[in-house]
Amino acid sequence: MNRDTRKVKIKAFRFNKETDYLPYTKEYEMEVGKDDLVLDLMNRIKWEHDGSFSYRRSCRHGICGACGIKVNGKPVLACKQNAIELLDLFDNDITLEPQSKQRAVKDMIIDKGDFWDKHAAVTPYVVADVDPHPETESKQSIAEFNAMLDSDLCIQCGSCHYACPALEVNPDYLGPAALTAAYRFSIDTR
Known part of the structure; x- marks a missing residue:
């Protein structure tokens, strides 16, 4: 040694x-x-x-x-x-x-099946009603981008999900990772 x-x-x-x-x-x-x-x-x-x-x-x-x-x-x-x-x-x-x-x-x-099921339940992606052939690009202001920046840093590791005491007592609760994903896409202005 x-x-x-x-x-x-x-x-x-x-x-x-x-x-x-x-x-x-x-x-x-x-x-x-x-x-x-x-x-x-x-x-x-x-x-x-x-x-x-x-x-x-x-x-x-x-x-x-x-x-x-x-x-x-x-x-x-x-x-x-x-x-x-x-x-x-x-x-x-x-x-x-x-x-x-x-x-x-x-x-x-x-087995992370419960984690991914809750993640999928919040539709964690942008659902946009957009023209398939736009004439201009969809832009965000710096303030709009910054508003969602922290929530976009989540790497879906499950650490917060499995440490969350609320999930132990209420299996229907979506959990912090799924709610963060929902928030991130709900505030996306694009």
Whole structure:
């Protein structure tokens, strides 16, 4: 171990819907460097400790949302979250968990069908009554664009959806991601 790394035990939620009756937690010992992301730890678990460990990943740039998980109950994108920051925050004791334990399919992978059903229910795209052959382009003012800018930054990772306590008590509630998508397209002036 060099001085730029820290030897820690990472706990991970483990569950396989096909073979396990109940989920369990497994510990993995590893060295974590100052630049390691949570995704690096997950890769290390899979590649160096247990090839059956399962999770989603894709872009590694925080734009696709595939790697959304919880660390000690805190929603994070594994590809954006620095591991040392979390180890400091939680006194070297972190547990990797799926976004929703109730929807776990295998380890960090969950069934997001409910999330996408609610998203589709709000018609998350522009429905415009426009001339198919316009003579001019459809323009927005800077103020109109800025009004919808923040809501357009949502990458549909599901982190807010699965952290929302209202969804736990009211399954008919659409959730923050679907409502953000509805808002974004309802204020689009085009």
